[in-house]
Every structure is written in C-alpha cells, then in structure tokens.
Amino acid sequence: MKRSVAMLAIAALALTSCKKENAALRIDDATAKKAELAHAESGKLPVIKFASMDHDFGTIEEGTTVEHTYTFTNEGTADLVVSNVKASCGCTIPSYTQSPVKPGGTGEIKVTFNSSGKSGNQSKQVTVTLNTEKGTEILNFKANVTPKAGGIGVVKH
Structure with missing residues (x-):
C-alpha cells in the first residue's frame, strides 16, 4: 500500500510539474497534513x-x-482478520477465530x-488466509498412524 501512495504522489507531481507554475506552491498546509496522515495510516x-x-x-x-x-498473537498495529482456513485434505476440519483480533490480542x-x-x-x-502483508500462512501437522486394534476415540493434543 505504501508503494501505491508513493506512485500516486509521483504521478501527481509529474502531471502538475509539466505546467509552468511551481506545483509545490499550490499545496496548502491542510492538504499536506492530509497526505501525511494518509501515508502514516497506510503503514x-x-x-x-x-x-x-x-x-x-x-x-x-x-x-x-x-x-x-494453534494459538497466535497479533503483533501488528491494525486489526488482524482471518478470512479463511483450508485443510489440504477432507480428513482435517479447521475452525478459527472469526472476529477481528486487535493489536496485542x-x-x-x-x-x-x-x-x-x-x-x-x-x-x-492448513492454509490460513489473512489480511497481513504476506496474506497467507501454512500450518503443518503430522502423525504416525498404526493399524486399528480396537475402538475409535478422540484425543486432544
């Protein structure tokens, strides 16, 4: 997002600098402050x-x-939103925190x-899709499955 703000600023400067008057003189303090805040927010x-x-x-x-x-912490400066969690096979069912996780949460x-x-x-x-810069994270698990000798049970790890 920083790149798009920078590219927009460069494009605006290039378009306005083609005119004979000095483009920098036409930017007032309020406009400069808005641009500065937008740039800070984009980070x-x-x-x-x-x-x-x-x-x-x-x-x-x-x-x-x-x-x-799997537990996680949002160590960033904006709300973390997990939008999807998908397993690599039908034998695995994921569930996840669906509400935004605040910074530090x-x-x-x-x-x-x-x-x-x-x-x-x-x-x-398990592929996690989220609103971070990277966009996805991969969680891994493994098990050594031995032939069935008795009944079926549920084990929490």
Whole structure:
C-alpha cells in the first residue's frame, strides 16, 4: 500500500510539474497534513505470530480423531482478520477465530484430524488466509498412524 501512495504522489507531481507554475506552491498546509496522515495510516498492518506453526500428534491408532489448537498473537498495529482456513485434505476440519483480533490480542485455529482410512506417516497442511502483508500462512501437522486394534476415540493434543 505504501508503494501505491508513493506512485500516486509521483504521478501527481509529474502531471502538475509539466505546467509552468511551481506545483509545490499550490499545496496548502491542510492538504499536506492530509497526505501525511494518509501515508502514516497506510503503514498500519497486522502481524501474526504463532506460538508454533508445526505439531506432531505422535503415534495414533487408525480411526482415532485428534485435535490441536494453534494459538497466535497479533503483533501488528491494525486489526488482524482471518478470512479463511483450508485443510489440504477432507480428513482435517479447521475452525478459527472469526472476529477481528486487535493489536496485542490473541486468537486460535483448531484442527481436527480423523485418521480413519489412513496408515503410516501422515503430513498435512492448513492454509490460513489473512489480511497481513504476506496474506497467507501454512500450518503443518503430522502423525504416525498404526493399524486399528480396537475402538475409535478422540484425543486432544
């Protein structure tokens, strides 16, 4: 956004400087102050910081459903908005903080992994879409799924 403000300012200067009068003399203090405030406001961005972006469920039995909650903090200067969270497969269901997270505030992304029909080492990703400069973050988890020996259960990690 800083680039677009700078480009707009350069374009305005280029267009007005083609005239014979000095363009700088036509800018009053109020207009300059508005431009300065707009430039300062454009620098406000949310910054997401996860406690951890990776999780290992360890060894679980096939058919077990496990959950993990990734926690994050907004270390930026504007509200953080998570607009979408998408898992890499249908075996994982994400849920997340849907309200804006104020600067200094915290939020959560919970993933529920169903290991039914899975075996061996499993590595999955969850893509988080948000209003940061980067725009997306990738969360990872893994599990070693062993063949089913008994009933199905839910384990929270």
